[in-house]
Amino acid sequence: MTLLIVTTVLWAFSFSLIGEYLAGQVDSVFSVLIRLLLATAVFLPFLRWRGYKAATILLYMAVGALQLGVMYLLSFEAYLYLSVSEFLLFTVMTPLYITLIYDLLKGRGVRPGYALSALLAVAGAAIIRYDKVSDNFWIGLLLVQLANICFAIGMVGYKRLQEIRPMPQHTAFSWFYLGAAIIAVIAWLMWGNPEKLPTTSLQWGILIWLGVVASGLGYFMWNYGATQVDAGTLGIMNNMHVPAGLLVNLAIWQEKPHWPSFIIGATVIFASLWVHKKWIADR
Numbered sequence: 001m002t003l004l005i006v007t008t009v010l011w012a013f014s015f016s017l018i019g020e021y022l023a024g025q026v027d028s029v030f031s032v033l034i035r036l037l038l039a040t041a042v043f044l045p046f047l048r049w050r051g052y053k054a055a056t057i058l059l060y061m062a063v064g065a066l067q068l069g070v071m072y073l074l075s076f077e078a079y080l081y082l083s084v085s086e087f088l089l090f091t092v093m094t095p096l097y098i099t100l101i102y103d104l105l106k107g108r109g110v111r112p113g114y115a116l117s118a119l120l121a122v123a124g125a126a127i128i129r130y131d132k133v134s135d136n137f138w139i140g141l142l143l144v145q146l147a148n149i150c151f152a153i154g155m156v157g158y159k160r161l162q163e164i165r166p167m168p169q170h171t172a173f174s175w176f177y178l179g180a181a182i183i184a185v186i187a188w189l190m191w192g193n194p195e196k197l198p199t200t201s202l203q204w205g206i207l208i209w210l211g212v213v214a215s216g217l218g219y220f221m222w223n224y225g226a227t228q229v230d231a232g233t234l235g236i237m238n239n240m241h242v243p244a245g246l247l248v249n250l251a252i253w254q255e256k257p258h259w260p261s262f263i264i265g266a267t268v269i270f271a272s273l274w275v276h277k278k279w280i281a282d283r
Contacts, residue, residue, distance in 0.1 A: 003225030004237045007218050012244035014214045017206050018076070019084035026203055027196035028076035031210075033184040036068060038211025039219070040177040047174040056165045060172050061179030063161065067154020068176075068219065069183025074147035081140035090144035092122045095235030097152035105160045113232075120275065122239065124268030127261050155226055155234070162227045169224050176223075177216075236272050243269065 022031050049057060078087060099115055158176065162169075198204045226234050243266040 001225065001229060001233070001237075003221045004229070004234075005240075007222040007225065008237065008240045008244050010214060010218050010221075012247070014210060015084050015088060017210070019079055019087070021203055021206050023076070023079035025196075026198050026207075027193040028080070029073065029184075029187050029192045030194075030197060031076055031207060032069075032072040033188045033192070034207045035072065035211040035215050036177065036181045036184040038208065039068075039215035040174075040181040042212060042216035043170065043174040043177050043220070045174075046168075046170040047178070048171045052167065053165075056161075056167065057175050059161055059165065060158070060167065060175040061182070063154045063157040064173075064176030064179035065183045066150050067158065068180035068215070069187075071147045071150040071154065072180075072184070073187055074143050074150065078140045078143035078147065081136040081143070087140070087144060090141050091148055092126050092239055093145065094148045094152055094238045096122055097149055098156055098235035098238060099232055101152050102156045102159070105156060120236075120268060120272030124239065124265045124270075124272060127265030127268060155223060158223050159226045159234070169220070169227075173220050173223070176219075236269070239269055 018031075022028075075087075078090075082090070096115065096119060099111075103111060158172070161167075162172070198207060229237075243262065
């Protein structure tokens with residue numbers, strides 16, 4: 001749980017940085033490429049293949065390609081149609097995707113209790129982030145939901161792989177990031193725009209921070225933490241970035257949230273976690 005909390009705080013800065021300094025200014029595919037190449041470089045020294053079946057390695061690469069490669073491409077594109085607040089609003093369904101996909105991968109029916117606690121987390125985040133959306137929100141909504149599903153499948157897939165095909169986490173992540181980086185390279189060769197590269201040291205600095213810290217260390221801590229908790233807790237914690245992101249906006253850009261909805265929504269999210277841990281988990 002500690003790793004999930006630390007990563008949530010870390011990621012809270014990413015949404016605003018991308019929305020403020022990269023979206024619409026730097027080619028989205030290039031942003032994904034640099035972010036994933038840097039994250040891959042962090043874990044490349046831990047790359048090992050001896051003693052592991054090719055199928056296992058390919059599966060770890062596949063979940064990385066989906067959770068980060070495809071998800072990032074969809075997310076960065078979505079920022080062209082959405083404000084940061086709208087983007088955060090449209091991520092609130094991810095907890096439900098996580099619990100449903102995990103149950104499907106385990107080959108069992110959907111557990112009503114887990115779905116209920118996930119829906120409580122969704123409701124809390126929606127209460128916080130609901131406001132008037134832009135004219136392009138349907139395109140943004142579709143892109144974010146596809147990104148959410150890719151993120152959920154990859155995260156739950158990694159958790160499941162650690163259960164049935166265990167591998168040391170640092171080694172697993174070297175293959176995980178390699179799979180994501182391959183997707184980014186292919187995307188750059190197909191759709192990249194070399195005329196929209198970063199033009200300021202601030203943009204380059206943000207890309208380096210996103211690649212090394214938010215992606216490289218952040219996703220390692222998040223997925224490592226994901227293997228230590230049940231799927232319901234994982235889903236609920238995924239929505240903690242909503243209140244955290246708003247507090248970051250307040251602290252750095254003095255963008256005040258609507259306090260009544262913020263307090264009510266955050267309370268519902270924390271209540272969903274308490275209800276899940278007290279009455280639902282492991283039952």
